[in-house]
Amino acid sequence: MSGGQSLLFSIFWVLHTHPCPYTEPSVPEGRGLNLSEENGKEVLFEVTEDHLDSGLRGIPVGTCRTSFVDPKKGVHYCGYPVGDLAEMDPEDVIFLLFEKRLPNRQESQDFRHELAQRAERMPTGALRVLESLTPSSGHPMDWLSIGIQALGLAETTGDIRADGLNLISRMPELMATIFRLRGGRGLPEVASEPELGMVENFVHLLGMDGVDANRMTRTLRVFLVLHMDHGGGNLSTFTGKAVASGWASLYGSISSAMNALSGPLHGRANQSCLEFVQRIGTSDEAEVESFVRKELAARRPIYGFGHAVLRAEDPRAAAQFKLGEEICPDDPNFQTVKTLRVVAPRVLGENPKISNPNANVDIASGTLLNAVGFHKPDYYTTFFGWARVAGISAQILDERNARGGRGTPIYRPKYIAADPTIRRLD
Numbered sequence: 001m002s003g004g005q006s007l008l009f010s011i012f013w014v015l016h017t018h019p020c021p022y023t024e025p026s027v028p029e030g031r032g033l034n035l036s037e038e039n040g041k042e043v044l045f046e047v048t049e050d051h052l053d054s055g056l057r058g059i060p061v062g063t064c065r066t067s068f069v070d071p072k073k074g075v076h077y078c079g080y081p082v083g084d085l086a087e088m089d090p091e092d093v094i095f096l097l098f099e100k101r102l103p104n105r106q107e108s109q110d111f112r113h114e115l116a117q118r119a120e121r122m123p124t125g126a127l128r129v130l131e132s133l134t135p136s137s138g139h140p141m142d143w144l145s146i147g148i149q150a151l152g153l154a155e156t157t158g159d160i161r162a163d164g165l166n167l168i169s170r171m172p173e174l175m176a177t178i179f180r181l182r183g184g185r186g187l188p189e190v191a192s193e194p195e196l197g198m199v200e201n202f203v204h205l206l207g208m209d210g211v212d213a214n215r216m217t218r219t220l221r222v223f224l225v226l227h228m229d230h231g232g233g234n235l236s237t238f239t240g241k242a243v244a245s246g247w248a249s250l251y252g253s254i255s256s257a258m259n260a261l262s263g264p265l266h267g268r269a270n271q272s273c274l275e276f277v278q279r280i281g282t283s284d285e286a287e288v289e290s291f292v293r294k295e296l297a298a299r300r301p302i303y304g305f306g307h308a309v310l311r312a313e314d315p316r317a318a319a320q321f322k323l324g325e326e327i328c329p330d331d332p333n334f335q336t337v338k339t340l341r342v343v344a345p346r347v348l349g350e351n352p353k354i355s356n357p358n359a360n361v362d363i364a365s366g367t368l369l370n371a372v373g374f375h376k377p378d379y380y381t382t383f384f385g386w387a388r389v390a391g392i393s394a395q396i397l398d399e400r401n402a403r404g405g406r407g408t409p410i411y412r413p414k415y416i417a418a419d420p421t422i423r424r425l426d
C-alpha cells in the first residue's frame with residue numbers, strides 16, 4: 001500500500017464459516033460482521049491504524065463456548081439469558097459452563113457431590129501462607145491471588161478439568177479464610193461442610209454473628225450466578241486464557257486473571273460503586289440529580305452506569321434490583337440506587353458521547369452485599385473473583401481442548417514498532 005492513504009494497512013481476520021462445534025441459538029446483535037468474503041472465508045473485521053493502541057477493543061480473536069454478550073440483551077451462558085439462570089443453584093450453572101448443557105436431577109446431585117468430595121481434600125497447608133500475611137496488608141484481591149497461587153503450589157495435577165474443579169470446590173474455604181484472617185479472627189473455627197453447597201459452606205465457615213444467614217446466602221447465590229462469565233474478551237478472562245495458552249498451570253492462570261480483575265477500571269468498580277452511593281446519601285430525585293450533575297462537572301464518573309459493550313441496561317442490574325425489592329426494600333442505599341436508576345440515564349443521556357447511559361452490573365451489587373452484612377466495600381471484588389473462577393476455568397479448559405486436544409496456540413498478537421530505526425552503540 002502506498003503512503004498518503006487514510007489506511008496505513010489493513011489486515012483481515014478470517015474464519016471458516018462454521019469453525020465451532022457449538023451452535024449459538026441466534027447471532028448476537030452488533031457482532032459487526034462484514035459479510036464480504038476473502039478466499040472463501042468470512043471476513044469478520046477490518047483492522048486499521050485507528051485500532052492500534054486501543055486495547056484490542058472489539059477485535060475478534062477467538063471463539064467462546066461458555067457465553068456471549070448481546071449489546072442489548074446482555075450476557076447469555078451457553079445460550080441462556082443470564083436473568084433466566086439467576087435463581088438456579090450456582091453448582092448447576094457451573095455444570096452448564098463446563099458441559100454446555102444444564103444437568104438433569106441426577107447429574108446435578110452427582111456434580112454437587114463431586115465438588116463436595118474435592119473440597120474435602122483441601123490442602124489446608126496452603127491456607128497457612130495467608131496466615132503469614134499481616135492482616136492489614138494489601139487489598140483482599142491480593143490475598144485471593146496469593147491464596148490461589150498457594151493452592152496451586154500444594155496440589156496442581158496438570159489436568160485442567162481436575163484442577164479447575166478442585167479450585168472451584170476450594171473457593172468457599174479460601175474466601176472464608178481470607179475474610180476471617182484479615183478481620184483478625186483466625187482460621188475458620190468450624191469444620192468445613194461442603195455437602196451444604198458452596199455458598200452455604202462459605203457462610204457457615206465465615207461464622208459471622210448478628211447476620212441473617214439465609215438472606216446472606218440467598219444474595220450470594222444470585223451474585224455468583226450473575227458474575228460467573230461475560231464472554232471471552234473481558235480483561236480478566238482474556239488474561240487467564242493468555243497465560244494458560246503458554247501451558248502455565250490452571251492455578252497460575254487464574255491467579256493472573258484475579259490480578260487483572262483487581263483493577264479499578266475492571267472488577268474493582270463494584271467497590272467504588274457503593275462508596276459512590278453512600279456519598280450521595282439521599283434518594284430525593286432533585287438532590288440526586290444535582291449530585292450527578294456536580295460529579296459530571298467535576299469530571300468524575302457516575303459509577304454503576306455505562307459499559308464498553310452493552311447498549312441497554314444490564315439484565316444483571318435488573319436481576320439485582322428485583323432481589324433488592326425482596327431482601328432490603330427499605331435500605332437507604334437501595335432507595336438511593338433506585339432513584340439513580342431513573343435519574344442518571346436521563347442526565348448521562350444528554351451527552352451524545354456516552355454510548356450507554358444505563359445501569360450496569362455494579363449499580364446495586366454493593367448495596368445488596370452491604371445490606372446482608374458485608375460492610376467493607378474492598379471485599380466486594382473478591383466475590384466477583386470467586387464467581388469468575390468458574391467461567392474462566394471453563395474457558396481455559398475449552399481452549400486446551402481445541403484443535404483436537406492440541407489446544408489454542410500460544411497467544412501472540414502483533415505489536416508494530418513505534419520507531420523501527422536501527423541504532424548502534426558508538
Ligand code: AMX
Binds near residue numbers: 302305
Ligand atoms: N460517567 C461519566 N462519564 C462516562 C460514563 C459515566 N458513567 N460512561 C461513559 N462516560 C464517558 C467516558 O469516560 C468517555 O469519556 P472520554 O471520551 O472523555 O474518555 C465517554 O463518556 C464515552 O464513553 P463510552 O464509549 O460510552 O464508554 P467507555 O467504553 O469508554 O467506558 C466505562 C465504559 C464502563 C468505563 C464507563 O461507562 C464508566 O466509566 N462508567 C462508570 C464506572 C463504572 O460503573 N464501571 C463499571 C463498568 C462495568 C464493569 O465492567 N464492571
